[in-house]
Amino acid sequence: MTTFNQTHNPSRPLAQAQQWLRAVSDKLTARNLASTARQLLLPAIGILLFLGFWHLAAPQVETSLGAFPGPAQVLEQSGQLWQEHSDQRDRAAKFVTMQEQRNERILAENPEAEVKIRDYPGAPTFLDQIVTSLGTVLAGFMLATVIAVPLGIIIGLNRHFSAAVNPLIQIFKPVSPLAWLPLVTMVVSATYVSDDPMFEKSFLTSMITVTLCSLWPTLINTSVGVAAVNPDLLNVSKVLQLSFWTHVRKVVLPSSIPMIFTGLRVSLGIAWMVLIAAEMLAQSPGLGKFVWDEFQNGSSQSLSRIMVAVLAIGFIGFLLDRIMLLVQKKVAWNE
Amino acid sequence: MSKPHLELTNVQMAFDTPTGPFIALENVDLKIRKGEFVSLIGHSGCGKSTVLNIVAGLLQATRGGCVLDGHEVNTPGPERAVVFQNHSLMPWLTVYENVELAVQQVFRKSMSKAERRDWILHNLNLVNMGHALDKRPGEISGGMAQRVGIARALAMKPSVLLMDEPFGALDALTRAHLQDSLMEIQQDLNSTVIMITHDVDEAVLLSDRIVMMTNGPAATVGEELHIKLPRPRNRVALADHPEYVHYRQAVLSFLYEKQSFPAKQTPPRTEPGADSATEEADGDAGTFTVHAAPSGRTALAQPAEENA
Ligand SMILES: Nc1ncnc2c1ncn2[C@@H]1O[C@H](COP(=O)(O)OP(=O)(O)O)[C@@H](O)[C@H]1O
Numbered sequence: 305m306t307t308f309n310q311t312h313n314p315s316r317p318l319a320q321a322q323q324w325l326r327a328v329s330d331k332l333t334a335r336n337l338a339s340t341a342r343q344l345l346l347p348a349i350g351i352l353l354f355l356g357f358w359h360l361a362a363p364q365v366e367t368s369l370g371a372f373p374g375p376a377q378v379l380e381q382s383g384q385l386w387q388e389h390s391d392q393r394d395r396a397a398k399f400v401t402m403q404e405q406r407n408e409r410i411l412a413e414n415p416e417a418e419v420k421i422r423d424y425p426g427a428p429t430f431l432d433q434i435v436t437s438l439g440t441v442l443a444g445f446m447l448a449t450v451i452a453v454p455l456g457i458i459i460g461l462n463r464h465f466s467a468a469v470n471p472l473i474q475i476f477k478p479v480s481p482l483a484w485l486p487l488v489t490m491v492v493s494a495t496y497v498s499d500d501p502m503f504e505k506s507f508l509t510s511m512i513t514v515t516l517c518s519l520w521p522t523l524i525n526t527s528v529g530v531a532a533v534n535p536d537l538l539n540v541s542k543v544l545q546l547s548f549w550t551h552v553r554k555v556v557l558p559s560s561i562p563m564i565f566t567g568l569r570v571s572l573g574i575a576w577m578v579l580i581a582a583e584m585l586a587q588s589p590g591l592g593k594f595v596w597d598e599f600q601n602g603s604s605q606s607l608s609r610i611m612v613a614v615l616a617i618g619f620i621g622f623l624l625d626r627i628m629l630l631v632q633k634k635v636a637w638n639e
Numbered sequence: 640m641s642k643p644h645l646e647l648t649n650v651q652m653a654f655d656t657p658t659g660p661f662i663a664l665e666n667v668d669l670k671i672r673k674g675e676f677v678s679l680i681g682h683s684g685c686g687k688s689t690v691l692n693i694v695a696g697l698l699q700a701t702r703g704g705c706v707l708d709g710h711e712v713n714t715p716g717p718e719r720a721v722v723f724q725n726h727s728l729m730p731w732l733t734v735y736e737n738v739e740l741a742v743q744q745v746f747r748k749s750m751s752k753a754e755r756r757d758w759i760l761h762n763l764n765l766v767n768m769g770h771a772l773d774k775r776p777g778e779i780s781g782g783m784a785q786r787v788g789i790a791r792a793l794a795m796k797p798s799v800l801l802m803d804e805p806f807g808a809l810d811a812l813t814r815a816h817l818q819d820s821l822m823e824i825q826q827d828l829n830s831t832v833i834m835i836t837h838d839v840d841e842a843v844l845l846s847d848r849i850v851m852m853t854n855g856p857a858a859t860v861g862e863e864l865h866i867k868l869p870r871p872r873n874r875v876a877l878a879d880h881p882e883y884v885h886y887r888q889a890v891l892s893f894l895y896e897k898q899s900f901p902a903k904q905t906p907p908r909t910e911p912g913a914d915s916a917t918e919e920a921d922g923d924a925g926t927f928t929v930h931a932a933p934s935g936r937t938a939l940a941q942p943a944e945e946n947a
């Protein structure tokens with residue numbers, strides 16, 4: 305980039321205009337264009353190439369439910385799913401208005417009468433399932449965080465404790481959600497008995513499975529981050545005779561925040577992947593169940609609808625990661 | 640002689656290593672008066688940091704011990720503030736907050752909030768860092784960060800100020816400027832200082848006494864040199880002062896004639912500290928920083944880093 309080489313001379317406006325023009329054209333240099341291209345153009349090209357390949361390859365793949373859906377069918381089905389959702393919202397609204405009108409009539413005849421409004425009994429739509437899945441994943445991830453961060457701090461601070469639990473972590477870390485699920489289901493059924501349950505059992509099962517699978521990266525990263533605090537800073541803390549809590553709050557935590565967040569992002573990604581599998585397997589409400597139902601349904605549109613779900617899952621996973629990145633930028637001092 | 644302020648008696652330090660105990664220090668004896676400025680000098684790896692860490696309470700001597708004002712030193716504490724070689728500021732705290740952390744901790748009970756604030760600002764102004772209160776350590780130069788480290792240590796009102804190569808990582812100009820500031824501050828506060836240095840001129844210019852250590856293993860105090868130059872000292876005026884030249888000569892002779900190149904006597908070692916951060920000033924190659932003439936009176940000029 306050239307710098308403004310201003311010769312302050314008001315009697316030469318032409319020269320100044322020239323300089324201004326040069327500055328503008330500098331902004332449009334090849335390097336600037338190239339970086340804009342890298343930011344926008346290349347990803348766009350990548351996506352277009354993928355869509356083209358998909359469009360061409362999909363009809364070649366014959367399944368028992370017809371050819372594999374191409375981008376056009378998938379787009380059509382996503383519109384369809386949205387339509388079904390809004391139709392159902394309309395019906396639900398009508399259902400409620402009807403009840404309200406009926407209740408008014410009843411009350412007009414007999415002011416003492418007890419009236420109530422029932423919820424619309426329709427099946428959850430695609431969007432409802434997304435909301436359910438998001439709620440479950442966030443609950444499971446929160447629980448994992450609340451367990452993993454404090455535990456990771458203790459492990460990182462105490463070498464003996466670390467040596468004691470390390471083998472356990474190494475063994476449980478690679479366990480697949482599919483293995484946990486039956487155990488969690490049985491335990492939840494046996495222990496969570498209540499007449500007026502606050503949570504659905506299926507919600508608890510999915511959530512706990514998510515927690516069990518996603519807490520490891522945060523746990524490991526937190527403990528590594530805590531153990532890796534600069535020894536000079538630890539010495540400062542000793543010289544200042546900071547209390548345990550002040551030491552943790554003022555030295556250990558801020559120092560390991562970047563590592564903790566790296567772990568949290570990996571954990572959230574795993575949580576989202578595990579949740580879909582758990583919902584499919586456990587038949588608990590959510591995107592996984594949507595995919596499973598469509599698979600069982602086996603209509604000519606099922607594959608397109610599953611493909612919509614696949615893309616939605618990917619997109620939501622991407623968004624979740626982006627949100628974590630934003631939170632990290634807010635919290636971490638080194639960003 | 641009156642009772643010493645700080646006394647190291649018959650200190651031995653043995654480190655456990657995979658190949659058996661390594662005796663770093665043996666029979667180290669040192670008595671320091673109140674208000675005295677003592678420099679520790681010796682070849683790299685001889686055990687200077689180990690001595691300092693024992694006084695700081697960060698290491699426990701395996702024999703003998705350290706007594707400060709009649710109390711044995713066992714644990715670290717703010718009355719023995721340490722200035723580390725690489726400033727050791729919390730990178731997530733601002734300049735002000737770094738000093739605040741120390742002041743909060745030491746004067747929580749004895750000072751009001753307003754008094755603490757004044758005291759923090761006072762110390763930062765003392766080292767000319769009042770202009771960068773809200774900067775993070777990553778946003779200021781190494782010299783500035785080292786000033787803040789000194790301000791943090793001074794703000795604890797320590798009875799002994801311990802400095803481990805405080806200026807080792809700085810360029811010559813900045814170093815000279817900080818040396819002058821330190822001399823002034825030390826004279827005003829009459830603080831007791833133990834400073835490790837690789838710089839012969841720095842040692843002679845700043846110290847009341849230079850303690851020269853023999854090469855390790857089993858290093859001990861080799862010679863002591865009392866520097867009886869009048870204060871305040873001016874580096875330019877001292878440049879060809881015969882006594883100054885004589886003191887420098889004495890230190891150099893100890894290092895290069897009596898305790899010459901240590902590499903042949905000690906096996907190669909892995910340096911635990913950050914000593915190697917300064918190739919220029921590091922004794923690994925047997926080179927000590929010896930200026931042909933003391934650098935110019937840079938205190939008059941603003942060091943370059945301040946204008947950045
Ligand atoms: N924690 C430790 N474990 C083993 N050896 C150590 C340890 N700390 C220092 N040493 C050894 O003790 C000697 C003195 O080290 P140090 O005090 O850092 O030297 P200096 O500060 O004079 O360069 C060196 O040989 C070093 O390798």
Ligand SMILES: [Mg+2]
Nearest residue numbers: 687688912914
């Ligand atoms: Mg050292």
